[in-house]
Amino acid sequence: MTNVIEQLGQWAVGRVREMGRMLLFLLSAFAWLVRPPFRFHQFMKQLHFIGYKSVFVVVLTAGFTGMVLALQGYYSLRKFGSEGLLGSAVALSMIRELGPVLAALMVTARAGSAMTAEIGIMRITEQVDALDTMAINPMQYLVAPKLVGGLIGVPLLVALFDVVGIYGGSLVGVDLLGVSEGAYWNSMESAVEWKDVYGGILKSVSFGLIVSWVCCYKGFYTRQSAEGLGRATTEAVVLSSVLILVCDYFLTSVLL
């Protein structure tokens, strides 16, 4: 019994220590972010990697999400004779929830895992140490640009996700199922408020931070082996995804 309590205590202390280290990592990255030299090229490179290179997967996911949402929504709304509200249902679901969450999960899967692997390999092959020996801070050179890339890239992808998803819904709802085009777009215009858009932006910024923070952290502290790198990448994707969903719940509670 004592052993179990002891192990539980050790586990809890370990988790608290890990959280503290993660927080210090984030604060350190922000501290290095605002210190010169500013590597604009590195920021753009990360924005290109996280943002532009995720466009295809985000568009694909958004299109089919909007389409299936319209399909499901149409048959549910038809029971109440409210097919005209399909546009608002698709738009609100996209802007408030599905856009930020799914886009962030896609970025985690595509760019987040790659970030962990990249930094992890650099750690294992002493490239991170090499930066240190050149008096170039790895937090400033490697982590800070990725953090900015996530903070800017994810909201832009979410905006794209929302737009493509709404057009996907229109394709199925209006073109295939025969909902009036005017009703689809007008119901959207009257239902969507600024606070919905604001909430979506807030979520996407938060999720962008979570993805880049967790994935960089896991890569930075990779254990010195191929197995350690594999574990770090898995942990980064799982932890980022879980944190996105948990954070989504709390943000939604506050925003509603």
Add this chain to the structure above:
Amino acid sequence: MVNGFESDGDLVPSLPSPIYHKPWALSQMIRLVGVEKKLGGQPVLQGVDLSIPVGKLTTIIGRSGEGKSVLLKRMIGLLQPDRGEVWVGDVEISRLSGTRLNDVRKRFAMLFQGAALFDSLSVFENVAFPLREKLRMKGPGVTKRVEEKLAEVGLAGMGHKFPAELSGGMRKRAGLARALVMEPEIILFDEPTTGLDPLMAKSIHDLIVTMQQRFGFTAIMVSHEIPEIFGISDWVAMLRKGKIALMATATEFQRTTDPEIREFISVGGTVALPGSLAG
């Protein structure tokens, strides 16, 4: 003489410089005092006292897992000691961090065991990296300096290749070019010939010696290449059980009467001469 230079002052040239106001600093570039370090709860360094002379090639030897690479990383502040002091010139670095530590690191360069080239950059970009990122140099000045260094290490015309396209020896040469390009005062070599065939190992050793003599930097090398290191090093130090067991000139080192050290260097191929130097 064990681990010190005070009695051999004539062997160590002085380097007058305004930054060296400590008396010992005139002849010693790096000084470790009572350095202790545990890794994963296991003591690795257990009170290392070591002085590295200015402008000389000092090689640290010892069994695998004795902490030689840890010691090297301590000198440049990549690992913090649990106890003890690390002096670089007149600056004690064991408690430094951030910009102040970076200021000290500007005096260093390091050639890692696997060369640690950035695999997403070409050889040219790797060598140019510190110039562009630290000195903010641009344009033909960078090209000229990088091509000069690549030629010095025998990699002229290979700048366009990526690290994955290079052999082990070529990667080490590229790493050396990157280390040299900032013209540092101190270069650390972490097992620079590991994984290379004897001929390639010899060519890397020759290159290190040639560069060290040409540029006069202080070189500290961790190596297992016995007896070759006795032919190229000015000083040799042996790390044993977390402490420096013996530090002496290469010639004196081979005359040690310490049976354990004699066995270690004999197995490596050196015929240890009988003499008076005890570990």
